[in-house]
Amino acid sequence: MKKPTILFIGAGRMAEAIFAGLVKNSMDHIQEIIVSNRSDRERLQSMEKKHGVSITTDWKPEVKLADVILLAMPPGVHSQILEEMSPLVKGQFVITVAAGIGPSDLEQRLPEGTPVAWIMPNTAADKGESMSLYAPGKNVEEKHMRILQLILDGIGESEKLTEEQVHDLTAITGSAPAFLYRFVELLENAATEHGISREQAKKLVGQMVYGSAVMLKAGSDAKELREQVTSPGGATAAGLDVFSEYQFEKIVSEAVKATNKKAREGH
Numbered sequence: 714m715k716k717p718t719i720l721f722i723g724a725g726r727m728a729e730a731i732f733a734g735l736v737k738n739s740m741d742h743i744q745e746i747i748v749s750n751r752s753d754r755e756r757l758q759s760m761e762k763k764h765g766v767s768i769t770t771d772w773k774p775e776v777k778l779a780d781v782i783l784l785a786m787p788p789g790v791h792s793q794i795l796e797e798m799s800p801l802v803k804g805q806f807v808i809t810v811a812a813g814i815g816p817s818d819l820e821q822r823l824p825e826g827t828p829v830a831w832i833m834p835n836t837a838a839d840k841g842e843s844m845s846l847y848a849p850g851k852n853v854e855e856k857h858m859r860i861l862q863l864i865l866d867g868i869g870e871s872e873k874l875t876e877e878q879v880h881d882l883t884a885i886t887g888s889a890p891a892f893l894y895r896f897v898e899l900l901e902n903a904a905t906e907h908g909i910s911r912e913q914a915k916k917l918v919g920q921m922v923y924g925s926a927v928m929l930k931a932g933s934d935a936k937e938l939r940e941q942v943t944s945p946g947g948a949t950a951a952g953l954d955v956f957s958e959y960q961f962e963k964i965v966s967e968a969v970k971a972t973n974k975k976a977r978e979g980h
């Protein structure tokens with residue numbers, strides 16, 4: 714397979730997590746990573762220095778050099794960028810990571826036959842630990858699937874789903890890291906109320922979350938793990954009763970719904 718040149722449009726947090734993951738794990742199979750954004754030149758320069766990627770403030774001339782164009786800008790600017798890009802696209806593989814922009818949206822806005830795909834990653838891509846959902850478009854062939862897999866494998870684990878499923882699971886893998894981090898922040902705050910430093914709180918909570926993630930990753934069921942911790946009539950049960958009293962289940966279910974609703978409205 715010819716090593717692909719990948720052009721990023723957007724150099725924000727998600728773009729950086731992806732190209733950082735690719736630079737660490739996949740550069741043997743990639744010709745070049747070119748990164749562009751709208752206006753933040755300083756950020757581009759810092760990305761060049763930190764990750765060794767090529768940078769440009771004008772993505773348009775780079776389109777003809779690219780095998781893959783990876784859209785990592787906000788959902789709301791996709792229609793404008795795709796309109797500008799469409800006349801320049803000649804068979805390049807166009808991938809978006811934007812919430813709410815499925816392959817059928819890309820196909821509608823790009824020349825007939827353009828191979829496209831949608832990846833919904835998360836920021837753990839930076840450490841090669843993303844859980845990425847993906848949905849290829851109808852013109853994706855074997856050679857595009859190999860490139861898609863190269864990108865997905867460079868940033869972590871992945872699961873192929875339908876376009877509708879990616880819409881409906883954006884909250885679970887794309888946004889829920891923020892839910893988890895919010896939970897961590899609150900536990901850290903609670904910990905510092907008891908005479909320990911922020912650093913100590915960070916260590917306590919971080920290792921607790923890491924250990925729990927390792928147990929889950931080993932294949933154990935979350936319900937079973939919860940029950941192992943919850944001694945009958947004991948301390949944890951008293952804490953979990955408060956979760957029920959304040960309808961934690963409803964909070965999570967409503968947060969997932971609100972996230973997916975907003976994601977679908979994103980363009």
Ligand SMILES: NC(=O)C1=CN([C@@H]2O[C@H](COP(=O)(O)OP(=O)(O)OC[C@H]3O[C@@H](n4cnc5c(N)ncnc54)[C@H](OP(=O)(O)O)[C@@H]3O)[C@@H](O)[C@H]2O)C=CC1
Nearest residue numbers: 723724725726727750751752753785786787788810811812
């Ligand atoms: N953050 C996350 O965890 C996840 C994000 N995503 C998706 O990733 C995308 C980016 O999100 P995120 O990285 O958080 O956002 P950021 O705000 O961090 O980054 C947005 C980037 O897009 C660039 N940009 C904005 N408008 C244009 C334009 N008209 N032309 C070219 N570049 C433009 C910005 O450039 P400049 O700074 O110069 O304005 C910036 O580099 C979104 O579509 C989001 O849905 C998906 C999964 C997870």
Ligand SMILES: O=C(O)[C@@H]1CCC=N1
Nearest residue numbers: 811812883887888976
């Ligand atoms: O907050 C957002 O809109 C993006 C989509 C998934 C995670 N971050």
